[in-house]
Amino acid sequence: MATLGGCAALGPGATPPLARIYGTTPLSGNHEPGPPLIFIPGAFGTTLQDGRRERWPSSTLKLLFSRYEDLAMAIDANGESASPEPLRPSGVMREGLGFDFYGRLLDALTQIGGYELVAAGSPPPSKRRALYVYTHDWRRDNPSLTPGLEQLIAQIRLDHGAPKLRVDMLGHSNGGVLAAWFVRYGVARPAAQGATIPVRPGRSTVGRLFLLGTPLRGTIQPVLAHLRGEEIGLRRIPPEVLATCPGPLQLFPHPDECWLIDREGNETAADLFDDETWRTYRWSIFAPQAQDRIVAQHGGGRAGRDYLERLERYFARQLRAGQAFMRALSQPAGPLEVPTYLFGGDCSPTLARLLLDTRGSYPRALERAPSKPRDIDYAAVMQEPGDTVVTRRSMTGQAQGLAPALARTPAMFLCAEHRTLSGEPVLLDNLLHALLRPTEFGHSAVGYHAVTSPSRARISANLSPMRR
Template structure:
């Protein structure tokens, strides 16, 4: 047996290239003159912990047995009898969902920013610290995105008051948090959904100048078809289902429905269908969601008496219709028609996981069924076709086209860009693990400290 001399082995090992970037070497004690800009991290849907205001008892995610076995009916918002608005909430967001039972969500990105970016974690009611300050904006993700944009506006004002030497902030927004940021950038703390026509020729509310860098991570810029199924069937979480009657009380779920122009519903050949998901009559005709007799029966059965149960169903139906209309206006407010001047978004996300992006219509007489998977009993050619129609690359939750805000018209083969992008960064990662991805962390630190 022949052995390489020790000196050769040393040389070979010295020449080996590390497959992982050294974040400490790259970013510690580095940065431009602007790298002390205050940084705000915004979580996505379900990304903050919720508790009862009066008792301080945590209701999301709660104890381990809740996460596994609860249907979380106590997360339902209370609705005014008119169905037009929510009652004052008895629940509040109080902390970011950092990690839970071994599941890392946001703790790793916070630790990376602190260790390698040399940020100091701060809160708005304490004085500013020397150097780089990191603030975590947590919000009640069940609420209307416009409402949460208003809360964000106040939060950013508080941060800038603490930093009189700065007129801008950097923002990193994950998932649905990016939609809240986009709305804030355009309209600040104003609810403009009922007055869009009045500001089409001039928007006096823009806050674009307040944002230095807007970094979006896994944000569904065109919504997601999975929200249709959430309103139809509830949300499967761990071993349980968070039922329809809980989901439909959350305005944010409606505002994650597919963009009205994104052609999310197709026939078996992949051709777009003219089905308006924002028309309440469509849901009612097909007995979906709150219009499903089984859901109505369940609500009435669980009420204190039949009369109050029926009244609750009526209120929920009115609320459902109102929220569909409001969600459609929300997407209109984020359309290019109301764009404001900004440097362009830095978009980061996954593009190597099979991701649901369309729903296939199956008709049974007058009834419509929306399929989100191919049928295993179909012929191979049909299964392959439907698989190619339903799915596209993404992060398993958000498709690449939604990440980029790009609508492709299958008839004209033209692509409409709905957002202004400075540049994109793609990683091979699933949605909930994006914040842990080293390539994302490397690129994020470069943006914040060197650009």
């Protein structure tokens, strides 16, 4: 993937004047409506409610102090599946604890980009582009969410009176993973080992795909969450709650990725998707403290132990499902059937693998080098360029030692962390440019104009510019 430099920094804190660039030109969408856009939030990006009561995130106080044990999905008696009931998706996270989630992105699209946020089933705007948000239960596995996405597109076509209308699709983080699966396989689920999934051309429903900070080859962060709990505010969602949610397991590093090294810096043979690895190392729901909590919280005695056994069976099944999902997602697809554009951060050291420490009563997976490291540069072995959550390689679908899977895909990389990426002014500038000037892509000329905020942005492309 060729990387082009050459943008000049305008000084610390400089940001592109988006309203001036897009707000008074035909590109704003007020001139001629373009294709509808579906935005798919990432994990934790959709609010969840029980009836009229919001459970996620609920309130600032709950974000700070809750362990969110009410997010656990109900596992059936055989440990084969889990129900998301009674929680249902209800909206999109704009901000929380003083941090922007998707507020800046949505405001840029609607206040500057000429989009109008509408609900499916409502008449589309006549002079602006329609923007839809696919709110979904991010706890669930991605393939189970694709029928809802298909139904949304069908309703959009009905609302527009255009049975062959193709939409643009914008996905952030796991929302991008969901979008990539849908474009490739539609509503199909991962096949059993050795079987193949019929590829469904996405071009019939999706015109263009935009991916923001999307871990196409997974990320180590959900592994850490299953080891220590998901950090939310001042507390953590415990591993036994996360273990009921299959969605995060489909963000684990690809099965062929090195995810765990020994103290010599060598790759271990531990299989991330084999429950025996977790059981042997006594991690997650197999940790003694976690098992005591699980038994106590589910009636104690025989009832509690029965639930623990069901949870262990369920966790093993979902690990295998996550492995099948990631392998299918990374299968060579030949020429892309839907034009795809990548946006991400690559300036920050980003954890890509953990360090196995066998000292003590049971092994630990460390995210940092020991206090007295050996003559090994652990940081160089454990970290890669990325956005602090997703590595650059994962964003481009690049296996270790091979060329990027999306080598001919226009891509923009900038200095931004994962949690701030979707609201970065430079990203929004180039995203709006791409969305509002669809004919700009496909030209053989290479060049762009962008400002940095405050360091630099880069375009990687063999096909076309992001901004001229």
